[in-house]
Amino acid sequence: MTSDYATLPDHVTVQQALDILRREAPDKETIYTAYVVNTQRKLIGVITLRELILAPVGALISELMNHDPIFASVHTSQEEIAALIARYDLMALPIVNDDQHMIGIVTYDDAMDVVEQEATEDFHKTATIGKLESSVKQASVTLLYRKRVFWLVVLVFGNIFSGAGIAHFEETISSYLALLFFLPLLIASSGNAGAQSGTLMVRALATGDVSLKDWSYLLGKECLVALLLGLTMAAAVFGLGIWRGGADIAVVVTLTMVLVVIVGSLIGLSLPFLLSRFNLDPATASGPLITSIADVTGVILYFSIAAWYLNL
Amino acid sequence: MTSDYATLPDHVTVQQALDILRREAPDKETIYTAYVVNTQRKLIGVITLRELILAPVGALISELMNHDPIFASVHTSQEEIAALIARYDLMALPIVNDDQHMIGIVTYDDAMDVVEQEATEDFHKTATIGKLESSVKQASVTLLYRKRVFWLVVLVFGNIFSGAGIAHFEETISSYLALLFFLPLLIASSGNAGAQSGTLMVRALATGDVSLKDWSYLLGKECLVALLLGLTMAAAVFGLGIWRGGADIAVVVTLTMVLVVIVGSLIGLSLPFLLSRFNLDPATASGPLITSIADVTGVILYFSIAAWYLNL
Numbered sequence: 001m002t003s004d005y006a007t008l009p010d011h012v013t014v015q016q017a018l019d020i021l022r023r024e025a026p027d028k029e030t031i032y033t034a035y036v037v038n039t040q041r042k043l044i045g046v047i048t049l050r051e052l053i054l055a056p057v058g059a060l061i062s063e064l065m066n067h068d069p070i071f072a073s074v075h076t077s078q079e080e081i082a083a084l085i086a087r088y089d090l091m092a093l094p095i096v097n098d099d100q101h102m103i104g105i106v107t108y109d110d111a112m113d114v115v116e117q118e119a120t121e122d123f124h125k126t127a128t129i130g131k132l133e134s135s136v137k138q139a140s141v142t143l144l145y146r147k148r149v150f151w152l153v154v155l156v157f158g159n160i161f162s163g164a165g166i167a168h169f170e171e172t173i174s175s176y177l178a179l180l181f182f183l184p185l186l187i188a189s190s191g192n193a194g195a196q197s198g199t200l201m202v203r204a205l206a207t208g209d210v211s212l213k214d215w216s217y218l219l220g221k222e223c224l225v226a227l228l229l230g231l232t233m234a235a236a237v238f239g240l241g242i243w244r245g246g247a248d249i250a251v252v253v254t255l256t257m258v259l260v261v262i263v264g265s266l267i268g269l270s271l272p273f274l275l276s277r278f279n280l281d282p283a284t285a286s287g288p289l290i291t292s293i294a295d296v297t298g299v300i301l302y303f304s305i306a307a308w309y310l311n312l
Numbered sequence: 313m314t315s316d317y318a319t320l321p322d323h324v325t326v327q328q329a330l331d332i333l334r335r336e337a338p339d340k341e342t343i344y345t346a347y348v349v350n351t352q353r354k355l356i357g358v359i360t361l362r363e364l365i366l367a368p369v370g371a372l373i374s375e376l377m378n379h380d381p382i383f384a385s386v387h388t389s390q391e392e393i394a395a396l397i398a399r400y401d402l403m404a405l406p407i408v409n410d411d412q413h414m415i416g417i418v419t420y421d422d423a424m425d426v427v428e429q430e431a432t433e434d435f436h437k438t439a440t441i442g443k444l445e446s447s448v449k450q451a452s453v454t455l456l457y458r459k460r461v462f463w464l465v466v467l468v469f470g471n472i473f474s475g476a477g478i479a480h481f482e483e484t485i486s487s488y489l490a491l492l493f494f495l496p497l498l499i500a501s502s503g504n505a506g507a508q509s510g511t512l513m514v515r516a517l518a519t520g521d522v523s524l525k526d527w528s529y530l531l532g533k534e535c536l537v538a539l540l541l542g543l544t545m546a547a548a549v550f551g552l553g554i555w556r557g558g559a560d561i562a563v564v565v566t567l568t569m570v571l572v573v574i575v576g577s578l579i580g581l582s583l584p585f586l587l588s589r590f591n592l593d594p595a596t597a598s599g600p601l602i603t604s605i606a607d608v609t610g611v612i613l614y615f616s617i618a619a620w621y622l623n624l
């Protein structure tokens with residue numbers, strides 16, 4: 001935000017306004033948008049230099065100005081400010097305090113930097129990296145370590161559940177070691193499908209393309225998409241199942257594939273909404289967290305289906 | 313791009329230029345930046361309305377204008393155009409054809425939309441989703457299916473290598489079934505560390521924070537960061553190894569953890585550079601692709617170390 005913005009009183013003429021702007025221009029961030037304030041410095045209107053130049057020199061600012069300017073408060077996040085500037089194609093957005101007194105402007109070039117920074121931050125979050133205050137190139141080894149270690153360790157403990165799932169089915173596995181061949185492929189597919197739907201939602205929530213109330217509609221659509229994906233991927237592994245494990249294992253693998261892709265996709269779609277609902281940042285959810293949850297469910301589904309179908 | 317931009321000849325005075333702009337303003341996208349062109353419509357300078365307003369009315373445009381305007385060609389990608397606008401805080405960027413004749417401008421508000429679109433596209437790519445031409449909310453089931461299925465199926469076949477790795481070590485596994493407990497945790501850690509360094513690089517390459525020539529410097533730094541991360545995560549699983557598998561398995565798991573985190577991180581860091589080097593989009597590399605490669609290496613490293621240390 002900068003406090004070097006151009007203001008005008010509302011009772012002056014266009015000619016007087018142009019003289020004021022000409023006088024003030026050297027010290028102002030922009031003179032292309034001028035803010036009309038009253039004697040208490042309350043924001044009552046906005047007028048652009050283009051409007052001033054096109055207007056008759058004797059017209060009054062109070063008659064020409066837009067009486068309903070778009071503004072933000074000191075409490076508005078920089079992300080929302082950037083979104084307002086982008087939505088209304090503004091050159092600058094006025095910022096007011098709690099008494100509606102104008103205290104500064106944010107210009108489009110700052111907003112552009114914010115859009116890029118926020119995207120970078122969200123990218124990093126989806127890969128469980130904490131907020132980096134410096135560029136990757138300049139970041140020190142210890143800074144990078146600190147921003148990355150927390151979630152990596154948390155996820156280690158998260159993955160213990162997958163391990164416990166496998167350990168629980170040790171008997172099933174030792175009877176059919178061939179089942180292990182398909183384990184990475186099945187849990188990765190679940191995680192990959194989940195990462196896809198999760199990323200779609202995280203980004204759509206960040207850009208405002210979807211909101212919390214859209215969840216049930218999107219869930220219904222995702223069920224269909226995931227079913228189609230699951231069937232395609234099941235078809236892709238059926239032959240592999242026959243070849244590596246025989247007909248019985250092929251059935252288990254195919255059935256598991258359909259189910260884990262659907263379950264993974266629905267987890268991926270829902271987790272960002274759930275986090276948003278509790279005012280947590282959905283970006284954290286789209287990457288490794290979804291994958292870890294999808295892994296556990298994949299392991300349990302796979303070996304449960306195997307134990308049931310193979311009568312173990 | 314719009315072709316409704318304001319042009320001035322260089323031989324007019326400030327007063328004449330202001331009159332021209334006033335006359336042309338209603339039809340132009342912006343009059344805050346005016347482009348000075350010669351009789352062949354070649355771009356020879358640029359001047360802002362602010363500069364015109366501050367200058368003496370009798371001064372010549374040719375004396376006031378910036379003779380070295382920043383411009384782009386019709387062949388420049390929209391991503392690069394947006395980056396130029398952001399870097400130089402421009403309100404608009406002139407576009408010239410192969411003969412240096414000016415043919416249009418791209419304004420900052422278009423550039424802002426591009427920055428957001430490109431970030432969305434990169435987000436989707438990192439989760440192996442193809443370019444969506446519509447919003448997620450409006451996309452049909454079949455469109456979403458088509459944009460997601462390709463990489464999911466490719467990755468199924470990629471993960472066959474992990475399965476083959478496991479199958480290769482079936483003897484080791486059947487002798488020490490306890491090893492399976494740690495499998496998800498170790499390969500997920502390798503993939504997660506890889507996704508982190510991969511995402512850092514993909515985003516840094518996209519924003520221009522790093523370039524191809526920085527690879528060796530970043531690789532050296534990543535070796536140190538990954539070593540620290542690996543040691544921390546090894547410490548986190550050592551106790552778990554003792555508890556679930558005894559001292560020998562604890563040693564195998566701890567050693568594997570250090571190695572897979574380092575290998576995963578270095579793959580994650582290098583793959584985006586490798587793709588960039590061959591003019592492929594690095595964004596595709598940061599998510600599931602890195603995870604899949606890290607998985608295979610994780611499986612092979614884990615069971616190789618186990619077979620060696622446990623004398624199998």
